[in-house]
Amino acid sequence: MxxxxxxxxxxxxxxxxxxxxxxxxxxxxxxxxxxxxxxxxxxxxxxxxxxxxxxxxxxxxxxxxxxxxxxxxxxxxxxxxRNQPETVETLDTYLPKRVPQWKVDRARKRYKEHQELLTKIGNEYGVQPRFIVALWGLETNFGKIMGxxxxxxxxxxxxxxxxxxxxxxxxxxxxxxxxxxxxxxxxxxxxSWAGAMGQNQFMPTSFMSYAVDGDGDGKKDIWGNQADVFASMANYLKKEGWSDELTWGRQVKLPEGFDTSLAIPKNTGSRKNWLKAWTNTEKTLQEWQELGVRRTDGTALPKVEIKAALVFPDDANGRAYLAYNNYKSLMHWNLSYYFVSSVGHLSDRIKFPPIQ
Structure with missing residues (x-):
């Protein structure tokens, strides 16, 4: 026994x-x-x-x-x-460990290696390839650590x-x-020990909902078939509302005396409550501009007709982000500000400077 x-x-x-x-x-x-x-x-x-x-x-x-x-x-x-570690750090200490320079370099290298396939899948599903590569890198170190x-x-x-x-x-x-x-x-x-599978770490129910046959061989192999891995990631994001016309969000600077209750509360308790809070707090970029929100360098926000919600991954004394609609898709993948911030920052590092 x-x-x-x-x-x-x-x-x-x-x-x-x-x-x-x-x-x-x-x-x-x-x-x-x-x-x-x-x-x-x-x-x-x-x-x-x-x-x-x-x-x-x-x-x-x-x-x-x-x-x-x-x-x-x-x-x-x-x-x-039973013993999952509690978060005892801030985003400022977390990001350098999750998105170190070697991972950025490897992400750019993997992007170049698979650029033709990634471009094809990105166009088919309407998902920028850099986000697929960022998720791949953060979930399994580009397929090296699958459990x-x-x-x-x-x-x-x-x-x-x-x-x-x-x-x-x-x-x-x-x-x-x-x-x-x-x-x-x-x-x-x-x-993994929890049953998350393959290069994209889908739980079995996520596999059933989002995995696709990316190369038409009749199987959905997220363990060893790169076309299936990338297409399944892209399909997940597409099904959860992704738009390739938007990025994920941007870090911003708040004015003195800013009303921090305008942000989504950090501990909403569930994805449903978090989405409800998003709906109740999102504003246009122009409205955030009028409230004094600026880019981190102090310049004006972009003059585009899109909405965003304000999030504090730590608290009002830490980093502040305006989160675009794609942020919600990433939060569906993993309801964690730290995870989403990692994906966003790695995807930005893949893009800037542009891949040659």
Whole structure:
């Protein structure tokens, strides 16, 4: 027995091969079937429950036998999930580590190497290639660091751990669908401890929603096929409202006594609340100009008819940015001001100076 956890009475009945109806009637009067009871179940038993549920969802026995043949319990995944580091730095200290000069140099080099493919995909999806390269570099160091966890094992482990069981089970069903469709083999379906996969680190549900076959070979291979990797990234951004007529945003300077309540609150709690705050606070660049907002060098904002929201990645005493509509697409990818700032700054460094 690798580990144990509490389990619902219904699931325990399945694991013990007892009729759920009989088991529930044998419980103390008034206890519902879906109540968590003080019983323990091993990881191996839990995996059998997952396989039973998967069969009920229509997955074949052959697929499940293959997918779970070498199932493992990843203690490292549980530890990583429970001990994710808290942010203890500012954007000023974070950016130099996330966007160092060597990464900028490598991004420009990779852009040149794949420029023909990136240009084709950029034109097809309406996404500037520099943003595709920036996401690629920040997610996996241009495909070098994709994670070496078996995805089925990682997702099963985290579902068993229990704190976010529903989420990780949903990811597991999506992972099985990806295998069922033949996009990748079980052995090669590797990812992070949390189940993020490939060179763009898509969770399985994101794969199902956004991954595309970039070269027409019938597979969506975000692990080893560069056309699929780039096209899937571009498709994600396009589906989330990206416009190649805009950039991501710009750092700005605020006047003395500026009303900081005009910015989006930093801790909105969810993507839905963040988008609502965006709608409630966005203004035209002309309106921000009239409020005294300027470029960092003190000059006037661009005279273009677009809207922007004001964000403080740290607080009102730190950096301030006017965020354009594409900023929302990047926040959908990762709801983190620091991540979006990193993508934006790396994409700007790829562009300036222009690639020769």
């Amino acid at each position: 690798l580990s144990c956890r509490k389990i619902s009475s219904m699931a325990l009945a399945i694991a013990l091969n007892i009729s759920p109806f009989f088991f529930s009637n044998a419980m103390a009067a008034g206890q519902a079937d879906d109540e968590i009871i003080d019983a323990k179940i091993s990881y191996e038993e839990y995996v059998e429950i997952l396989k039973t549920e998967a069969l009920a969802k229509g997955f074949s026995q052959q697929l499940l036998d293959q997918s779970f043949a070498n199932i493992q319990f990843y203690k490292r995944a549980v530890k990583a999930d 070496n966890f078996n995805v089925v094992s990682a997702l099963s482990t985290l579902a068993y751990e229990g704190r976010r069981e529903a989420f990780f089970k949903k990811q597991l069903w999506a992972a099985l669908s990806i295998l069922e469709e033949g996009h990748i083999s079980v052995e090669n379906m590797k990812g």
